[in-house]
Amino acid sequence: MEKHKVHVNGIDMVYEECGQENEKTIILIHGFCGSSHYWHNVCPLLTEHYRVIMPQLRGHGETSVPDNIYTMEALADDINGLVEKLGIEKTVLFGHSLGGYVTLAFADKYPDKLSGFGLIHSTALPDTEEMKRKRYQDIAFIQKEGIEPYVHELIPKLFKESKRQDMPDEVEKVKEAGLKMSAKGAIHTLEGMMMRPDRSAMLHEACYPILLVAGADDEVVSPDDTFSVNEQETPKTTYEYPHIQENTFEGVAHMSLFEAPEQLARVIANYLRTLGEKEPVRAL
Template structure:
């Protein structure tokens, strides 16, 4: 995989790339306290037919750590700046967890630049008051204790216990991505996540198929929150939203990118094939 740096939206953004440059481009966005490394097991499985761009969000990995709140909109502007710098006019974006929040903000701000998107262990719902209180506690904790104890508490929540035992090297790589994050970057990202609005309407109103992937054992984002299109004031089944593709991975927690990369790659590949087919009939 090739690593590059571009200056966009006032920051130096690092990204990795694999696949074929003359093929259709997809963008894979990592989660909180992660990096482009999160996608390393998925990228080779898709690289034969796609050009794959894996950015490192502001405050994460080797990308700049500016001293301001990292709203989802600002990070979406970063992704747009990257796409423009690379000459990408239209793309499909898949976001894991935090990356899903950024994906929705990108879809909201730059609808003409998307032909589809997917949320991987993420949600269109805003933080509940309980979650906001937890984020405030995390901000205080990181500010006082630093990033290392926070990451050590976070890792067990990301993986199913049996998976942590089966793949210790992969779990360690995820941990190292978190440990390499600056406390300032983590705090500003937590602040930004608390500010995001409810974007559930973007799921059922999308003019193209939407991919939703959840882990049955996810302790970070529950499947019901991923499939939030069914949580409106007037609940509707996915049969009334045939463009929404819901997938629940059994035996997987929050990290299907690492826990079940082959399964995730198959689901993404199947979804991408639907984008080239006739748009399904929508019942509104």
């Protein structure tokens, strides 16, 4: 994998890539307190047919940490800056958790630049009042205690308990990515996540296939939240929309990128093959 740095949207953004430049480009966006490292187990499984770009969002990894609220729209603007810098006319985005919120903001602002997108352990729904209260508590905790104890408490909860025991090295790698964040970057990201709107209408209105992946044991973003599509204030499931490919991973929590990378790569590859088909096939 190659690491690069570009100046976009007023920041220095670091990204990694693998695959061949002459292949179709897909972009994999990591989650909160993560980095491009989140996708290292998945990326090599997709390089035969795709050029894979893995950016590090502002405030994360080695990318700049500006002192303002990181709205999902601002993060989407950063991704757009990267897309333009690399001369990519059209792409497919896959966003994990926070990365899914950014993906939706990008799809909202730059629809002509997408052929499709996937939400991995994410949701189009906004924060509930309870979730906002929890984010305020997290901000207060980070301000008082710092980023290190916050990361040590947060990361294990992302994995299924049995997986934490089976893959301690992977859990530690995820912690290491989180510990590279500054308190300022984490706080500004939490502030931005609270501000995101309800974008669930984008799912049922999309003119191309959409991929949704949930972990059956995910305690961060439940499958119900991943698969919920709201229309005129009446919740509906994705089964009423045949262009939405719904996948639930059994025995997986919030981190299929580490807990089941081969399964996730297969589902992503299957989804990518459906793009352009008149009748999208639901991934198995």
